[in-house]
Amino acid sequence: MDPLESVKITFFQECDEHLATLEGDLLAMEESAGDREAIDAVFRAVHSIKGGAGAFGLEALVSFAHVFETALDHMREGRLAVTHEAVQIMLRANDILADHVEAAKSGADADAAAAAAMMAELNALSPGEGGEAGGDDALDAGGTAPDELGFVPLKMDIADIGGDDTASDPAADDADWVVTFAPHARLYATANDALILLRELTRLGESDVSLDASALPGLDEIDPEGAYLSWTVRLLASCTEDDIREVFDFVDGDCTLTLERATGDGQGAGGSGDAADELPPADELGFRPVQIAIGEDDAITSPVAESDATPASAEPAASAAPQAASPPPTAKPAASPAASATIRVDLDRVDKLIDLVGELVINQAMLAQRVSETVIANDSNVSMGLDELEQLTREIQDSVMAIRAQPVRIVFQRMSRVARECASATGKQVRLVTEGEGTEVDKTVIERLSEPITHMLRNAVDHGLESPERRAEVGKPAEGVVRLSARHQSGRIVIDVADDGGGINRERVFNSAVEKGLVSADATLTDDEIDNLIMMPGFSTAQEVSNISGRGVGMDVVKRSIQELGGRLSISSEPGVGTTFSLSLPLTLAVLDGMVVSAGGQTLVAPLTSIVETLQPKADAVRRIGPNRTVLAVRGAHVPLVDVGVAMGWRTEPLPATEGVAILVDSEVHGEAALLVDGIQGQRQVVIKSLEANYQHVDCIAAATILGDGRVALIIDVESTIGSNLRGATPAEAKELLAAAG
Amino acid sequence: MSLSILTVDDSRMMREMLLLALSEQGFVVTQAEDGVEGLEKLNSASFDVIITDINMPRLDGFGFIEGVRADEKHRATPILVLSTEGDVEKKTRAKTAGATGWIVKPFNAEKLVSAIRRVSA
Numbered sequence: 001m002d003p004l005e006s007v008k009i010t011f012f013q014e015c016d017e018h019l020a021t022l023e024g025d026l027l028a029m030e031e032s033a034g035d036r037e038a039i040d041a042v043f044r045a046v047h048s049i050k051g052g053a054g055a056f057g058l059e060a061l062v063s064f065a066h067v068f069e070t071a072l073d074h075m076r077e078g079r080l081a082v083t084h085e086a087v088q089i090m091l092r093a094n095d096i097l098a099d100h101v102e103a104a105k106s107g108a109d110a111d112a113a114a115a116a117a118m119m120a121e122l123n124a125l126s127p128g129e130g131g132e133a134g135g136d137d138a139l140d141a142g143g144t145a146p147d148e149l150g151f152v153p154l155k156m157d158i159a160d161i162g163g164d165d166t167a168s169d170p171a172a173d174d175a176d177w178v179v180t181f182a183p184h185a186r187l188y189a190t191a192n193d194a195l196i197l198l199r200e201l202t203r204l205g206e207s208d209v210s211l212d213a214s215a216l217p218g219l220d221e222i223d224p225e226g227a228y229l230s231w232t233v234r235l236l237a238s239c240t241e242d243d244i245r246e247v248f249d250f251v252d253g254d255c256t257l258t259l260e261r262a263t264g265d266g267q268g269a270g271g272s273g274d275a276a277d278e279l280p281p282a283d284e285l286g287f288r289p290v291q292i293a294i295g296e297d298d299a300i301t302s303p304v305a306e307s308d309a310t311p312a313s314a315e316p317a318a319s320a321a322p323q324a325a326s327p328p329p330t331a332k333p334a335a336s337p338a339a340s341a342t343i344r345v346d347l348d349r350v351d352k353l354i355d356l357v358g359e360l361v362i363n364q365a366m367l368a369q370r371v372s373e374t375v376i377a378n379d380s381n382v383s384m385g386l387d388e389l390e391q392l393t394r395e396i397q398d399s400v401m402a403i404r405a406q407p408v409r410i411v412f413q414r415m416s417r418v419a420r421e422c423a424s425a426t427g428k429q430v431r432l433v434t435e436g437e438g439t440e441v442d443k444t445v446i447e448r449l450s451e452p453i454t455h456m457l458r459n460a461v462d463h464g465l466e467s468p469e470r471r472a473e474v475g476k477p478a479e480g481v482v483r484l485s486a487r488h489q490s491g492r493i494v495i496d497v498a499d500d501g502g503g504i505n506r507e508r509v510f511n512s513a514v515e516k517g518l519v520s521a522d523a524t525l526t527d528d529e530i531d532n533l534i535m536m537p538g539f540s541t542a543q544e545v546s547n548i549s550g551r552g553v554g555m556d557v558v559k560r561s562i563q564e565l566g567g568r569l570s571i572s573s574e575p576g577v578g579t580t581f582s583l584s585l586p587l588t589l590a591v592l593d594g595m596v597v598s599a600g601g602q603t604l605v606a607p608l609t610s611i612v613e614t615l616q617p618k619a620d621a622v623r624r625i626g627p628n629r630t631v632l633a634v635r636g637a638h639v640p641l642v643d644v645g646v647a648m649g650w651r652t653e654p655l656p657a658t659e660g661v662a663i664l665v666d667s668e669v670h671g672e673a674a675l676l677v678d679g680i681q682g683q684r685q686v687v688i689k690s691l692e693a694n695y696q697h698v699d700c701i702a703a704a705t706i707l708g709d710g711r712v713a714l715i716i717d718v719e720s721t722i723g724s725n726l727r728g729a730t731p732a733e734a735k736e737l738l739a740a741a742g
Numbered sequence: 743m744s745l746s747i748l749t750v751d752d753s754r755m756m757r758e759m760l761l762l763a764l765s766e767q768g769f770v771v772t773q774a775e776d777g778v779e780g781l782e783k784l785n786s787a788s789f790d791v792i793i794t795d796i797n798m799p800r801l802d803g804f805g806f807i808e809g810v811r812a813d814e815k816h817r818a819t820p821i822l823v824l825s826t827e828g829d830v831e832k833k834t835r836a837k838t839a840g841a842t843g844w845i846v847k848p849f850n851a852e853k854l855v856s857a858i859r860r861v862s863a
Contacts, residue, residue: 003762011755044797048753051826054848055759189811191820191842192861200860250843250861 011052015101018045020413022094026087034075034082042090043072049097053104060110061100067119068093074126086125093118095417178260179244182230187254189225198231200247206236230256347443350404354590357393357400358687361591364393365684365708401442401588408486408495409437411449415484418454422461429468429478430461435485441493442588448565449495449585455558456497456581457482464499464579474576476500492609493587498580504573506530513539531571535559563719565589566607566702568666592688594715596681596707597663599643600650603713605686605705606675610718612664614680617641617657629725630654632662632674639664642725643676644716647700665718673722684708688715700724745862746770746787750780750794750806751824756847760793760824763851769858777801781809784816791862792816796825796832804839811840820861824849 022045029038050065071090074080096110096118103110179201183194198209209231216228235244241259248257368386376382412434423430441449465471465480472478483498506527513533514521525533533539537556559569567585586592586609594605595614621633622641632641641662643654655676662674686705691698691714702717747769749760757773764771772789774780776798784792792810796803803823810816820842825832833844842861845854 007755007758007762010758014753014755041799044752044799047797047826048756051847052753052755054826055755189817190837190840191818193820196860196862247860250857253837 008056011056012101012105014052015049018049019094019098019101020410021045022097023091023413023416026090026094029075029082030084030087036076039072039076039082043069043076046072046097049101056104058100058104060112060115061097061104064097064100064110064115064119067122068097071122071125080125089118089121089125091416091420093122095420098417176261177233177235177239177241177244179233179235180230180256180258181233181248182256183227183251184254184256185223185225185227187251188227190251190254192251192254194229194231197247197251198233201233201235201244204235204239204243204247208234208236210234345403347404350400354400354404357397358590358689361393361397361685361687362706362708364389366710369708397591401590402440404443405440405587406443406446407438407440408446408449408493410446411453412437412484412486414450415453415457418457419461419482422458426462427467428461428465428480430465431479431481432457433481433483435483436487439486439488439493440587441585442590444589445493445565445585445587448561452558452562452569452583453484453495453497455555456583457484459555460497460499460501460579460581464501466502470502474502488587489584492584494582494584496580496582498578500578503575503577503579504531504534504571506575509533528572531573534571535569566592566609590688591685592703592705592715593683594686594705595663595683596713597644597661597677598679598681599677600645600648601678602645602648602650603681603707603711604644604648604677605713605715606663606665606677607702607715607718608683610665610667612666612672614661614663617660617662617674617676619658622657628654630657632657634664634672634674637672639672639674640722640725641674641676642722644721645676645678647721647724648714665722667719667722675716675718675721686713686715744768744770745790745858746772747858748772748774748780748783748787748789748792750774750777750792750798750803752776752795752798756795756824760854763849763854766851767855777803777806777809780806784810784813788815789819791858792819792821793824793858794821796823796827796836804835807836807839807841822857822861824854 022042025038025042025045029035029042032038046065046069050062050069053061053065068090071080071086071093075082075086080086096115100110100115181194181197181201183192187194201207202209210233212230212232213228215230216222222228244259248255368390371382371386415434416432419430419432460482461480465482466474466476468478471480481500483496483500485498486493486495488494510519510525510530510533513519513530513536516539518533518536518539519525535555535558539556555569562569562583562585565585566589567583570582570584571579572582573579592605593608595608595611597604597606615634617632623631623633623638625631628646630641630643631638641657643651643660645651646654655678657676660676660678661680662676663680664672664674667673686707688703689705691701691704694704698714700717700721701714703715705713705715707713747764749757749764749771750773751757751760752775757775761771761773772783772787774783777794778800780792780794781801794803794806798806801809803825807821807823810819810821821840822843822845823833823836823841824845824847826847836844843857845857
């Protein structure tokens with residue numbers, strides 16, 4: 001890869017890191033009432049994005065970041081108060097900054113109008129100068145805001161040190177220069193070196209250097225850190241004044257520098273530098289003309305003592321010694337948490353490791369099985385060693401999975417923007433409260449969380465919260481609260497999106513469902529059942545089509561995408577108090593606790609999370625509906641009984657129900673149902689191997705795994721297995737099935 | 743000649759960029775993420791040139807430069823400030839702290855190398 005490309009990738013990674021913390025830092029800034037550390041953190045992040053953007057010529061990003069940074073600088077310097085309003089504007093500015101970064105990533109253009117409007121808002125924050133502030137500072141900042149100033153950030157007009165291009169300067173023709181250079185002690189205190197400067201100067205062309213050592217005191221009076229020498233350089237080369245000044249760029253103010261034309265009218269066109277104005281009178285520096293013969297210039301040009309011989313009493317002659325105002329060079333007590341020791345590892349390597357550990361788990365299981373098939377006693381050394389190996393393998397697996405685990409904060413952080421945008425689009429006031437951001441879940445799950453949560457959040461703001469007027473009527477504060485929380489619960493992660501709105505209007509939901517033919521008008525449904533209608537395909541209670549929560553997608557789609565991850569979505573609502581959507585997901589998509597079953601002579605794995613119970617069907621509990629559908633009575637209710645062997649196509653005739661085992665599962669789409677299998681082999685954790693990645697998608701199958709005996713077992717996709725049974729049912733059968741299910 | 747250079751910058755991207763530009767010249771680069779880490783590196787090693795950013799967490803460039811200069815063995819080490827800010831007040835502050843030179847970001851490699859040549863023997 002082009003090395004610069006890799007730096008660019010780093011830049012965007014860093015941008016993402018900054019953007020991820022910026023919002024929290026902005027809020028912290030407001031909460032801490034303008035604490036300097038908090039403002040500094042925000043400033044640094046924006047500053048850093050700007051700096052990097054400049055390096056890659058991302059001009060739109062640079063100009064926007066610059067204006068943002070300027071406003072922050074005003075805050076930092078106390079010229080702009082950290083008010084709620086100002087922070088609100090900056091939060092929105094942060095959104096636009098994120099847009100710019102995204103646009104820059106893809107090489108697209110960000111929304112220029114939105115950026116311009118925000119820049120105007122930010123400029124308006126700046127005290128006094130109004131819109132002027134940005135432009136002026138941009139100039140100071142070395143021209144890093146080309147859009148505003150109309151010039152390119154990288155100035156290339158600085159003459160090459162060699163001075164080859166100076167011929168183009170008419171003033172340089174035939175011009176010799178006489179440069180006098182008298183360093184102050186301060187020049188040496190900043191580790192500049194007269195020798196190097198002279199060397200650079202003489203590189204400009206043929207030159208004649210003479211030393212004036214007349215100011216050098218006697219040895220007994222010499223201050224090792226003083227400055228006593230000066231030089232006159234006659235440059236025979238033609239070069240510009242700028243060429244010469246650039247050599248002395250770093251020591252401007254720390255030396256007396258004069259430039260004169262040696263030819264022409266002899267008037268000294270160059271004049272003395274700014275430094276001359278600051279030159280203290282010679283006697284202040286203790287200059288005393290003493291003649292000393294000096295053999296080599298080099299030996300004495302750098303009086304900064306590098307040996308231990310520096311006398312303790314020797315104060316640097318002109319160094320600004322008492323720097324009392326400056327902070328001591330020790331670390332400030334870290335307000336930000338100390339950087340924990342981390343390393344960056346390529347994700348591919350982690351994935352590879354996880355894969356390998358998966359193999360190890362399978363291998364260990366195979367070994368255990370083989371040993372158990374031999375005649376080795378349970379308390380033998382081999383068996384006990386194997387037990388330890390199993391324990392160890394499990395621990396390694398957990399540890400490796402932990403490497404890929406990430407806090408949900410990454411997803412939650414993006415949500416305040418979603419809430420903000422949704423609130424402004426619906427004219428509602430929303431405060432998003434997040435809890436449990438530190439809850440960790442596998443990266444592969446994290447990546448797929450964003451969409452459903454975004455949707456649930458939009459739904460909560462759009463449909464859940466009442467309008468400010470309505471809230472006022474019922475005595476609630478105008479600002480609605482949406483609570484986004486995450487926690488671990490029995491090996492899964494549970495994420496709640498709870499609003500404090502009016503709750504689900506069950507009457508309206510029910511009527512709407514009847515209208516759409518989802519339920520019959522005379523059906524008696526519990527509150528829970530009505531609530532769940534919201535997540536049925538084709539349902540929407542919105543009076544008018546809203547593109548806020550929906551974007552053309554219903555809650556049913558959200559539910560399905562969550563189910564694809566092995567998750568569940570549930571809903572609870574209380575009239576007048578609010579609605580909570582709860583989403584529960586496995587912590588990882590790499591391993592699964594499963595029940596190993598056999599059906600049609602094959603071994604299959606049913607995900608444990610969806611299993612409610614297993615039972616042996618009794619003859620009188622089984623009812624046949626139509627030619628090939630069956631329901632099972634479970635504690636008074638009837639659920640569809642699906643023969644797994646038939647669903648998978650391994651047999652055409654279902655197993656007589658009484659000869660098999662019914663696994664009662666909780667299906668998201670179809671409610672409770674029972675899977676009929678031939679028998680149960682056991683329960684174990686299996687490593688998930690994607691079928692799609694290795695073969696292709698197969699109906700009724702979620703994935704595959706390798707069992708202890710080396711056989712490949714398919715993992716049942718509960719939803720589609722049950723669905724396959726219901727699909728193609730005649731209307732009469734469907735009605736009967738529905739009625740049977742209650 | 744292969745110079746040893748310490749770069750102090752909180753931006754990983756900037757550190758990588760410097761590494762790229764400097765190692766091309768055959769310079770040996772040591773990196774630090776902020777002033778505190780920079781001073782730590784200087785505890786155990788000396789460098790021909792130090793390049794530092796100004797805006798950094800924990801210890802900023804000004805504090806870092808003062809810290810370097812406070813150590814007798816690094817008093818003669820040239821320190822170049824590499825910052826997006828180029829205003830006179832900041833430059834003066836850096837100089838007062840003991841900075842040798844100043845380069846405004848975004849830098850180009852030639853300019854950077856020429857600046858290094860201008861401060862290193």
